[in-house]
Amino acid sequence: MPIQQRIVDLIDHQIIAAVRTVDEVRQAAASKVDAIFVLSASIANIDEIAHIASSANKSMFVHLEFMEGISADKSGIKFLAQHVKSCGVISTRSHAIAIAKDCGMLAIQRLFLIDSTALKNGIKSVHASGADAVEVMPGILPQIVSELTELTPLPIIAGGLVRSFAEIDAALEAGALAVSVGASNLWNGAQET
Numbered sequence: 034m035p036i037q038q039r040i041v042d043l044i045d046h047q048i049i050a051a052v053r054t055v056d057e058v059r060q061a062a063a064s065k066v067d068a069i070f071v072l073s074a075s076i077a078n079i080d081e082i083a084h085i086a087s088s089a090n091k092s093m094f095v096h097l098e099f100m101e102g103i104s105a106d107k108s109g110i111k112f113l114a115q116h117v118k119s120c121g122v123i124s125t126r127s128h129a130i131a132i133a134k135d136c137g138m139l140a141i142q143r144l145f146l147i148d149s150t151a152l153k154n155g156i157k158s159v160h161a162s163g164a165d166a167v168e169v170m171p172g173i174l175p176q177i178v179s180e181l182t183e184l185t186p187l188p189i190i191a192g193g194l195v196r197s198f199a200e201i202d203a204a205l206e207a208g209a210l211a212v213s214v215g216a217s218n219l220w221n222g223a224q225e226t
Contacts, residue, residue: 034037038173038213040137040139040141040165040166040210042210043067043068043092043120043139043211044067044068044188044210045067046065046066046067046222047201047205047209047210047211047212048065048211048212048213048214048219048220048221048222049066049067049068049070049190049192049211049212049213049214050064050066050068050069050070050154050213050214050215050217050220051070051072051192051213051214051215051217052070052071052072052215053072053073053215054073055078055081055082055085057217058071058082058085058086059085059145060217060220061091061191061217061220062064062086062088062089062091062122062226063089063214063215064220064221065212065220065221065222066091066141066220067091067092068091068093068094068120068211069086069091069093069094070091070094070123070192070210070213071094071095071096071097072084072096072215073096073099073141074095074099074100074101074103075100075102075103075157076100076101076102077101077102077157078102079095079100079103079117080117080149083117083118083119086209087118088202089094089126089128091097092120092121092125093119093121093181094119094120094121094139094141095113095117095121095122095123096122096123096124096143097109097110097129098124098125098126099121101193105124105126105129105219105224106129106132107132110122110129110132110133110136110138111124111132111136113138113207114133114137115136116135116147117207119138120138120139121140121141121152121165122138122139122140122141123132123138123140123141123142123143123168124140124141124142124143124160125143125145127142127158127159127161127162127173127223130142130162131162131163131165132224134163134165135201136162139165140162140163140164140165141164141165141166141167141168141190142158142159142162142164142166142167142168143167143168143192144158144159144167144168144169144170144187145170146169146170146171146174146177146224150182151154152177152180155167156157156181156184156185158184159187160185164187164192165187165188165190166187166188166189166210167185167189167190167211168187168189168190168191169181169190169191169192170192170193170194171192171193171195172191172192172193172194172200172209172212173189173191173193173195173200173203174203175203175206175207175208176189178191178207178209179208181208182207182208186213186216188210188211189209189210190209190211190212190213191204191207191209191211191212191213192213192214192224193213193214195212195214195215195216195219196211196216197212197219198219200212200220201214
């Protein structure tokens with residue numbers, strides 16, 4: 034089974050909770066989401082966060098650039114893999130993605146798409162890093178999500194500035210595997226029609 038299939042297998046509920054506090058982790062653990070993106074944590078609370086996520090059978094991905102006290106270097110990533118037992122990492126840095134892959138972790142490369150050059154360079158970077166999935170920001174650009182699905186076979190996760198069920202639906206219809214959302218009122222899924 035290809036490694037990118039593993040991320041696809043983790044996602045049944047197509048909304049991913051993007052959290053910044055331990056209280057938000059608890060809310061996400063009680064929601065329908067399958068995965069939690071930890072966007073802010075520290076060496077002091079990452080074990081508690083991991084325990085909450087694990088106890089609720091949620092896959093946890095730690096954003097490396099927002100970890101206090103744990104560097105996005107080989108030792109820091111190895112610590113997350115071996116001691117915290119994070120399912121995976123999120124990073125904008127190709128070298129951190131490659132290290133995470135060497136440590137046996139799933140890795141999501143985050144791309145900030147500000148123009149066509151960022152898109153072109155981002156795709157090159159993702160393919161060079163060996164990422165398992167791509168998180169594209171902002172996630173409210175369904176035409177870009179659709180274009181990315183043509184440019185890479187990797188699963189696409191839309192994230193950033195997503196504030197409504199309509200924006201979630203648009204990203205999913207454009208081909209995103211899932212949408213990462215910080216608003217807890219959206220974590221349980223789209224409104225019934």
